Amino acid sequence: MPNNAESALIERDLAHLIHPLHHRATHTGGKVWVGGDGAFLVDANGDRYIDGLSGLWNNTAGNGRRELVEAGSKQLAEMAYASSYAGSSNLKAIELGEKLARITYPNINRFFFTSGGGESTDSNIKMARYYWKLKGKPDKTKVISRVWGYHGVTLAAMSATGIDAYWPMFEPRVPGFIHIPTPYPYFYEAPAGAASQGIAAANELEKAILAEGQDTIAMFLAEPVQGAGGVIVPQDDYFPRIREICDQYDVLLVSDEVITGFGRTGTMFGLEHWGVQPDLIQFAKAITSGYFPLGGIGVSDEIASVMDDSGKPFMHAYTYSAHPTGCAIACAMLDVIEAEDFPGQAAAKGKRLLDGLKDALGGHPNVGEIRGLGLMCAVEYVEDRSTKTVFDAARGIGPKINAETMARGMFSRVRGDVYCLAPPIVTTDETIDRIVEIVAESTVAVLG
Numbered sequence: 291m292p293n294n295a296e297s298a299l300i301e302r303d304l305a306h307l308i309h310p311l312h313h314r315a316t317h318t319g320g321k322v323w324v325g326g327d328g329a330f331l332v333d334a335n336g337d338r339y340i341d342g343l344s345g346l347w348n349n350t351a352g353n354g355r356r357e358l359v360e361a362g363s364k365q366l367a368e369m370a371y372a373s374s375y376a377g378s379s380n381l382k383a384i385e386l387g388e389k390l391a392r393i394t395y396p397n398i399n400r401f402f403f404t405s406g407g408g409e410s411t412d413s414n415i416k417m418a419r420y421y422w423k424l425k426g427k428p429d430k431t432k433v434i435s436r437v438w439g440y441h442g443v444t445l446a447a448m449s450a451t452g453i454d455a456y457w458p459m460f461e462p463r464v465p466g467f468i469h470i471p472t473p474y475p476y477f478y479e480a481p482a483g484a485a486s487q488g489i490a491a492a493n494e495l496e497k498a499i500l501a502e503g504q505d506t507i508a509m510f511l512a513e514p515v516q517g518a519g520g521v522i523v524p525q526d527d528y529f530p531r532i533r534e535i536c537d538q539y540d541v542l543l544v545s546d547e548v549i550t551g552f553g554r555t556g557t558m559f560g561l562e563h564w565g566v567q568p569d570l571i572q573f574a575k576a577i578t579s580g581y582f583p584l585g586g587i588g589v590s591d592e593i594a595s596v597m598d599d600s601g602k603p604f605m606h607a608y609t610y611s612a613h614p615t616g617c618a619i620a621c622a623m624l625d626v627i628e629a630e631d632f633p634g635q636a637a638a639k640g641k642r643l644l645d646g647l648k649d650a651l652g653g654h655p656n657v658g659e660i661r662g663l664g665l666m667c668a669v670e671y672v673e674d675r676s677t678k679t680v681f682d683a684a685r686g687i688g689p690k691i692n693a694e695t696m697a698r699g700m701f702s703r704v705r706g707d708v709y710c711l712a713p714p715i716v717t718t719d720e721t722i723d724r725i726v727e728i729v730a731e732s733t734v735a736v737l738g
């Protein structure tokens with residue numbers, strides 16, 4: 291369809307708006323979204339697209355969920371806003387805390403709410419530092435995270451984020467942030483004699499703790515599956531070994547569940563796959579399915595009891611912490627997640643998607659790896675499969691694949707030459723099969 295209605299809107303947009311990750315050149319020819327239903331988005335020309343990334347990994351329930359809309363409108367009508375600073379609360383925040391305590395890891399029962407993922411990263415960094423100061427270890431302030439980790443882009447979150455494209459124009463980063471290699475099963479090379487690739491990758495954490503000094507490290511921050519970094523699923527023995535190292539060196543394990551939380555990977559939270567409990571979690575996105583900006587952190591019973599005994603307030607705050615409307619929508623969303631078994635649906639549909647992609651593209655000479663867990667997966671394109679040689683970035687293979695998928699009615703994102711997929715958990719099997727066809731046809735269109 292001609293792009294007239296949309297390009298006129300983009301011209302008006304460009305006159306006044308600066309977007310996330312913006313440059314004029316990357317925005318011309320952009321999309322203006324005006325509607326959506328289920329797993330589909332509709333643009334200003336009236337064309338429908340499969341929402342291949344659930345918005346930004348968040349809209350797991352899809353568009354048009356009446357129960358979420360009604361929960362939000364009811365709360366707005368009853369009370370638009372009230373502070374949640376100490377001394378105040380609201381009904382939906384209390385209910386949300388109770389629901390989260392029931393579904394998160396057994397040792398996580400106390401929550402602080404934010405407006406999104408980046409604020410949750412900052413909140414956990416401050417929580418970890420606060421905890422160690424209360425424990426009489428004020429020098430434990432440093433944060434270790436991983437290459438290809440994405441934790442948001444506030445100045446502190448950006449410093450934890452391990453994708454270097456986010457740094458150069460905002461340097462200097464906050465001091466005291468260290469990055470270790472990602473376990474990336476496709477590329478990580480374990481040293482000779484290592485027990486396994488996963489153990490070797492986890493031992494990178496031990497190396498960093500020893501190099502920096504254990505008395506300086508507050509926390510290790512990791513996504514159970516690295517999302518924006520290219521859907522990197524760790525080895526099965528990686529996180530159990532990480533837990534051991536954190537215990538051995540008194541380092542808090544912080545699980546960034548902003549994408550993996552609430553069913554996306556086939557379990558309610560990501561580390562459940564490997565039987566590991568973190569000390570702190572952070573969440574956002576799917577807790578409201580994107581119907582309202584809300585995130586938060588959850589702390590272990592041990593951290594909660596140290597806070598309780600300390601007499602020292604957690605001097606950290608957001609105006610919109612525990613926003614009543616966000617909490618009302620989150621409560622309704624958690625009901626949907628449980629009633630419709632989102633973890634089970636993600637596991638089954640994720641398998642259908644991954645198997646479909648492997649059948650269609652597993653033999654393609656430029657497909658290095660097709661990987662995923664639950665309903666998040668990725669196709670990694672390489673120049674030479676036998677040597678894992680990557681394409682010259684100047685060839686723009688990933689963006690070309692993306693353009694072909696757009697031309698066939700699917701909207702998602704690439705990280706370099708990795709095509710990422712995380713459609714809504716409500717996506718029908720028929721649409722999952724169409725996603726497979728689109729990726730397969732687009733691959734052939736670009737690479738033959």
Ligand SMILES: Cc1ncc(COP(=O)(O)O)c(C=O)c1O
Pocket residue numbers: 346405406407408409411440441442443513517518546547548549574
């Ligand atoms: C794992 C993870 N953490 C944190 C964030 C940052 O969230 P926000 O964009 O809401 O600040 C994201 C965003 O994609 C994310 O994927």
